[in-house]
Amino acid sequence: MSGGTGPDxxxxxxxxxxxxxALFARWQALLCQWQARINLVxxxxxxxxxxxxxxxxxxxxxxxxxxxxxxxxxxxGAGFPGLAIALMRRHIPGTSVTLVEANAKKAAFLxxxxxxTRAPAKVLNARIxxxxxxxxxxxxxxxxxxxxxxxxxxARFAGPDTVMLFPKGRNVLKExxxxxxxxxxxxDILPSLTDADASIVRIGKAKRV
Numbered sequence: 001m002s003g004g005t006g007p008d009x010x011x012x013x014x015x016x017x018x019x020x021x022a023l024f025a026r027w028q029a030l031l032c033q034w035q036a037r038i039n040l041v042x043x044x045x046x047x048x049x050x051x052x053x054x055x056x057x058x059x060x061x062x063x064x065x066x067x068x069x070x071x072x073x074x075x076x077g078a079g080f081p082g083l084a085i086a087l088m089r090r091h092i093p094g095t096s097v098t099l100v101e102a103n104a105k106k107a108a109f110l111x112x113x114x115x116x117t118r119a120p121a122k123v124l125n126a127r128i129x130x131x132x133x134x135x136x137x138x139x140x141x142x143x144x145x146x147x148x149x150x151x152x153x154x155a156r157f158a159g160p161d162t163v164m165l166f167p168k169g170r171n172v173l174k175e176x177x178x179x180x181x182x183x184x185x186x187x188d189i190l191p192s193l194t195d196a197d198a199s200i201v202r203i204g205k206a207k208r209v
Contacts, residue, residue, distance in 0.1 A: 005048065005050055005051045006050050007021055007024070007025060007050055009050065009051075010024070010050045010051070010054055010055050010058075013055055013059075013193055014055070014058055014059065014062075014088070016058075016088070020087060020088065023087050023117045023119075024050075024054050024058075024084075024087065026113075026116055026117055027054075027079070027083070027087075027113050027116075027117060028049045028050075028054070030109070030112060030113055030116060031046070031049065031078060031109075032046065034109050034112075038105045038106070038109070040077065040078040040106060040109060041053065041077070041078050041080075051194050052194070053078070053080050053084075054084060055193060055194050056080070056081070056142075056167060056192065056193075056194045056195075056198075057079075057080040057081030057082075057083075057084035057085070057142065057167075058081070058084040058085070058087070058088050059192070059193045059194075059200075060081050060084070060085055060140060060165045060167070060200065061084070061085045061088035061089050062088075063165055063190065063200065063202060064085070064089075064137070064138045064163060064165065065137065065138070065161075065163055067137075068137035068138045068163070069092065069093075069094040069095050069096060069137060070096060070098075070136045070137045070138070071085060071086070071095075071096070071097040071098065071136060071137065071138045071139075071140065072097070072098045072100065072136040072138075072139055072140070072157050073085070073097060073098065073099050073100065073139075073140045073141065074100050074128050074139065074140070074141040074144055074150075074153060074154065075100065075101065075102075075128065075141055075142075075144040075145075076099035076100060076101045076106070076110060076123075077101065077103075077106055077143075078106065078109065078110075079099065079109075079110055079113060080142050080143075081140050081142045081165075081167065082097050082098075082099045082121065082140055083097070083099065083110065083113060083114070083119060083121055085097055085138075085140065086114075086119040086120050086121040087117060087119050089120075090118075090119060090120050095120045096120055096121070096122070097119070097120060097121040097122075098121070098122055098123075098124060098136070099121055099122065099123045099124065100124045100126065100128055100131055101123060101124070101125060102125070102126060102127045102128075103125075104125055107123050107124075107125035110123045111123050128153050129153070131156075131157075133156040133157065134157065135157060135158060135159025135162060136157050136158075136159070136162060137161070137162060137163070138162065138163050138164070138165060139154045139157050139158065139162060139163075139164045139165070140164070140165045140166070141153075141154065141166055142166070142167045143167075146171075146175050146178070147166070147168075147175040147176065147178065147179050147201070148175070148178050148179050148182075150166065151179060151183055151206055154206070155206060155208070158206060163202065163203070163204055164201075164202070164203040164206065165200060165201075165202055166200065166201045166203070167192065167198065167199075167200050167201075168198065168199055168200070168201050169195075169197060169198055169199075170197040170198070172189060172199050172201060176201070181209065182208060182209055183206055183207065183208060183209060184205070184206075184207045184208075184209055185203055185205065185206055185207075186203065186204040186205035186206075187201055187202060187203040187204065188201075188202050189201055189202075190202055
């Protein structure tokens with residue numbers, strides 16, 4: 001990301017309001033407080049909150065269909081990217097982001113941030129496999145698993161018009177090659193705003209072969 005790595009650079013990159021910036025700053029403050037007690041993110045990445053976590057996640061909000069309101073984020077951890085999307089799209093009527101997190105302490109952190117920011121999100125403290133299957137408009141997951149593992153998990157929440165948004169690193173083409181024999185994907189690979197080696201896989205259709 002050019003032009004800086006702090007909150008001002010984040011705001012410029014996504015053209016966010018001061019109100020939105022303040023909500024992300026509140027999230028950052030809570031993250032720093034809780035990180036002293038539980039491991040929410042890599043300690044080395046804590047100082048890079050605005051690029052490594054906030055911008056990398058918030059950029060997905062603009063890649064979702066404009067009319068999308070029902071989101072599910074698998075393996076939310078500290079809220080990336082699901083909570084970032086909730087904050088970015090909080091003004092869209094009907095927006096609701098379901099954050100699925102199996103770790104009880106991380107789920108408690110997510111609820112604390114939601115209460116503090118009034119983000120349009122809710123937390124399911126459960127394993128992904130145990131969440132009732134139903135279609136969502138958008139499915140997200142970040143740093144959860146390679147596509148070979150991720151697609152079967154996500155398929156339970158996909159309908160005919162569902163869009164999947166998965167941030168990926170430099171091995172994205174290898175991951176796609178690994179699933180070609182078992183999945184037919186209508187997808188594109190989009191550049192990331194945060195890293196030249198990173199990308200976002202956007203999947204419109206995913207069908208088992």
